[in-house]
Amino acid sequence: MDKTTINRIQDSRRVVIKVGTSTLLHNNGKLDLRHFSMLCRVIADLQNGGKQVTLVTSGAIGVGLGKLGLNKRPDETSKKQALAAVGQCELMFMYDKLFGEYNQTVAQVLVTADVLDEPKTRINVTNTFTRLIDMGIIPIVNENDTVATAELEGKNIGDNDTLSATVARLVDADLLIILTDIDGLYDSNPQKNPDARLISLVDEITPAIRKLAGPAGSKLGTGGMSTKIKAAEIATSAGIPCFVIGGSDPDNLYRIFDGEKVGTLFATGGKR
Secondary structure, three states: OOHHHHHHHHHOOEEEEEEOHHHHEOOOOOEOHHHHHHHHHHHHHHHHOOOEEEEEEOOHHHHHHHHOOOOOOOOOHHHHHHHHHHHHHHHHHHHHHHHHHOOOOEEEEEEOHHHHHOHHHHHHHHHHHHHHHHOOOEEEEEEOOOOOOOOOOOOHHHOHHHHHHHHHHHOOOOEEEEEEOOOOOEOOOOOOOOOOOEOOEEOOOOHHHHHHOOOOOOOOOOOOHHHHHHHHHHHHHOOOOEEEEEOOOOOHHHHHHOOOOOOEEEOOOOOO
8 A cells, every 4th residue: 555545544534344244253153252342342442542433233143043043044034034133132232232341332223225225214314323423422233134135135235245335425434344254355265275365455346356256155144255345346436445354353453544454455546
């Protein structure tokens, strides 16, 4: 990154962070309390330091599976909705508890695509975000899976990577950060090629960049690198830089604002 880009990232104040299911849960579906606690600590510290963080979280269905002792996502949409309802309660309980330990107040914001698409309700949601952020409250956002089934049925419009980019545009964010189970975008599959190279900077999302993204997600989640590139396109087209970084070490968030090279930065091509 050049000095101008580094300075812009470090000066970012309004930040949207998206955390994926694989970052929050063990492979057996139980909450990864160590990572969960570390993530909340770092975000609370960033908030204390003057950042205005909005958190977009996945994990409701995964948490619901673990809560009910199940080890496989059901195929029926209605069962997924029921799991999401159970898991969302547990998810918000943990966020409220852990952020509360660092004297941070959180608010739950559940949205659906139709709410964000319709002008009047979109304005209402935007106003809510604005007021929460102005009050120093951390909005915690998820898609309302009990009524919105796009993600549950495997349609691209419903993934939380896309949601995070949409939220970043809604709140006029300075930066979007997507935490995932891989360090960033590689020039080939690192699980198959030990010589795969991490691409630290993407100036433009070309067909060749899109081709690098595989379709696979974790067994508990729905996303993959392709949805992260789609999210980066939405964000950067609005002049919002987007990082895709490994979520296994929440301290990577500090490294971004310290100007260190971490993950993949999708730059804005001079927008803004």
